[in-house]
Amino acid sequence: MERKKQPVGTERLASAWLGAAGIQTEAPCSQAVQLDMSANAALAKFTGGLSPAALSNAYVDWLLHFQLAPAEQAGLLQKAWKNLWRWSQYAIAASATVPAGAGHCIEPLPQDRRFADPAWERWPFNLIAQGFLLNQQWWHRATTGIPGVSRHHEDVVTFTARQILDMLAPSNFISTNPVVQEDALRSNGLSLVRGAQLAMADLLQLTTGHTEDETFKVGENMAVTPGKVVYHNHLIELIQYAPSTAQVHAIPLLFVPAWIMKYYILDLSPQNSLVKYLVDNGYTVFMISWKNPLTEDRDLSMEDYRKLGVMAAIDAVTSITGATQVNGVGYCLGGTLLAIAAASMARDGDQRLASLSLFAAQTDFTEPGELSLFIDEAQIGFLEAAMWEHGYLDGKQMAGAFQLLRSNDLIWSHRLNQYLRGVAENKSDLMTWNADATRMPYRMHSEYLRQLFLHNDLAEGRYRTDGKPIALTDLHIPLFAVGTLTDHVAPWRSVFKIHLLTETEVTFLLTSGGHNAGVVSPPGHLHRSYQIATRAKDGPFLDADTWQRDASRQEGSWWPAWEAWLAARSGKEVGPPAMPPSRRKAPGLYVLQP
Numbered sequence: 001m002e003r004k005k006q007p008v009g010t011e012r013l014a015s016a017w018l019g020a021a022g023i024q025t026e027a028p029c030s031q032a033v034q035l036d037m038s039a040n041a042a043l044a045k046f047t048g049g050l051s052p053a054a055l056s057n058a059y060v061d062w063l064l065h066f067q068l069a070p071a072e073q074a075g076l077l078q079k080a081w082k083n084l085w086r087w088s089q090y091a092i093a094a095s096a097t098v099p100a101g102a103g104h105c106i107e108p109l110p111q112d113r114r115f116a117d118p119a120w121e122r123w124p125f126n127l128i129a130q131g132f133l134l135n136q137q138w139w140h141r142a143t144t145g146i147p148g149v150s151r152h153h154e155d156v157v158t159f160t161a162r163q164i165l166d167m168l169a170p171s172n173f174i175s176t177n178p179v180v181q182e183d184a185l186r187s188n189g190l191s192l193v194r195g196a197q198l199a200m201a202d203l204l205q206l207t208t209g210h211t212e213d214e215t216f217k218v219g220e221n222m223a224v225t226p227g228k229v230v231y232h233n234h235l236i237e238l239i240q241y242a243p244s245t246a247q248v249h250a251i252p253l254l255f256v257p258a259w260i261m262k263y264y265i266l267d268l269s270p271q272n273s274l275v276k277y278l279v280d281n282g283y284t285v286f287m288i289s290w291k292n293p294l295t296e297d298r299d300l301s302m303e304d305y306r307k308l309g310v311m312a313a314i315d316a317v318t319s320i321t322g323a324t325q326v327n328g329v330g331y332c333l334g335g336t337l338l339a340i341a342a343a344s345m346a347r348d349g350d351q352r353l354a355s356l357s358l359f360a361a362q363t364d365f366t367e368p369g370e371l372s373l374f375i376d377e378a379q380i381g382f383l384e385a386a387m388w389e390h391g392y393l394d395g396k397q398m399a400g401a402f403q404l405l406r407s408n409d410l411i412w413s414h415r416l417n418q419y420l421r422g423v424a425e426n427k428s429d430l431m432t433w434n435a436d437a438t439r440m441p442y443r444m445h446s447e448y449l450r451q452l453f454l455h456n457d458l459a460e461g462r463y464r465t466d467g468k469p470i471a472l473t474d475l476h477i478p479l480f481a482v483g484t485l486t487d488h489v490a491p492w493r494s495v496f497k498i499h500l501l502t503e504t505e506v507t508f509l510l511t512s513g514g515h516n517a518g519v520v521s522p523p524g525h526l527h528r529s530y531q532i533a534t535r536a537k538d539g540p541f542l543d544a545d546t547w548q549r550d551a552s553r554q555e556g557s558w559w560p561a562w563e564a565w566l567a568a569r570s571g572k573e574v575g576p577p578a579m580p581p582s583r584r585k586a587p588g589l590y591v592l593q594p
Helices: 010-020 029-047 052-067 070-095 125-143 151-168 178-186 190-208 274-280 302-321 333-347 369-374 377-388 395-405 407-420 429-434 442-454 544-550 559-567
Strands: 227-232 236-241 253-256 285-290 326-331 353-359 479-484 506-511 529-535 552-555
Touching (some): 029 377, 052 377, 125 151, 151 369, 151 407, 178 190, 190 407, 227 302, 253 302, 253 333, 302 333, 326 333, 377 442, 506 559, 529 544
Parallel strands (some): 253 285, 253 326, 326 353, 353 479, 479 506
Antiparallel strands (some): 236 285, 506 529, 529 552
16 A cells, blocks of 8 residues: 655645644644744754753743742752761861772762772772762752652753763763773873774764764674565565474564664574574564655654554565464554554454564553653644654654663763773674664654653543544453563553553563663573563453562573463464565665665
8 A cells, every 4th residue: 555645835734733733723824833843943953852941841840949948948958068068078088098988978879880990989089979979969859859840840850950960970071080091091192092083983973974883784794584575665665584494383473663763673683683583483474664754754644654554564464474363563662553553453343463562662651751851742842843844853863862861871981981981882783773763754753742642642542543542442362561671761660551451361571671672682691581470361450569579580581481472372383374576685675774
């Protein structure tokens, strides 16, 4: 099914923007909207897409309520004097002959490794580090718990303060970092020279998009599981992977990855490929590869992604294999879309889905984690303006937002090790994939943020497909949901809410790791563990914390546990289905689009 191209006009786009915001207006007013959006789009280039209005609203809310809380002010003043006293006592002790590290006035958080090197125990760097940590603690106290401040605004103010402090941390500067100074002395300054070279290489890549590092390359040592593109339309290529076993399960497997990422996170280098793992275990695997949208794709909607994506793929899979049912697997945003498609099919009596597996995919967005920092009316309106000129959200902007959520790990530690210490990162297939950013179409991204994140329409029964509402309570097929323990994109407690939204059998698995590394967890991967438990159909509800306390814990990869669940729902073993003739081999063309 090919999507008809529509004429793109600024008046129609302005009207669509007003409609998305719930505003009805006459056509001439759209010119004023065009001017406003153009101005905001220009401003967004300087703010990285962050809305000054959203930040100001949060700051004013915090500041006004802080002014109305004299007890809080007094408490913070007392805390400041107490911290100053603790730091001065530590300074006196540190000046004497005291064992390194003895009597610290504050310890860093467990995940904070900036001051872990023994060099930070030497004077005066120990004083600098302790003073910074005390200051960081004070600012956290100052930005949280102020009576009357909305939870969202408190989170925004706390996040902003943390970003500023992370930027000003003494570990980021040569003059206040003893480890950097030691490296420079040992190498006669060569570490700083190498750091400058690495910084220039990154700057070149940022400005030109070109990189000389081709350690991992799509189609050469990543995304190399043999297969063919067996169907394509304006939005997707559908890859069918060649069988590697004499017999396969009768029910094929369809993967719906997120279009916020390239599909090959599920088919990285062979030792990290979930696709290869499944093919080698006797499954017929199909994979959607999404087009990287361009300006002409600005009007692609969530409905287009459902119809041209999931539904078109299911039609193709059943036609090619002759199977009457398909096991659906969705990852991240692709899992949310697959859940929407599954609920639509259930509503309409379409029984072609045998089971549903959702990896790090949210269906309820009341607690979306730190991404909620960027989700309110002011921010979404500003983001829509930022997308206005080109018709899409640039992938680099999206990647930057995710990096901010973990700025210590993804920004400052990277710059410290590379630019100040001259230590080049060991590239991995997952890091290469993570840098391969994709774009988001204007209309789809606006609908996704408003209908799901902002209004939570899917969980609350207001989301519509084909003009009719859907509900996840209509699902009566077995469901397997995977959450990852340290996920900052789809927090596992949010993923767990699928229990509240369905009455079907739900097997929930919680694995160690984050949003990406937790999912890419092949057998043999060190330091991996998971918990798993099944709620029977119509079984009683169990809250997330009780579930975590009681669920059985297993060491190792979660892939075999899911594969065992999947095998029981994939039918008997048969000869592999024929693959249609195709001149286009995997990984196809869409995944290679810059």
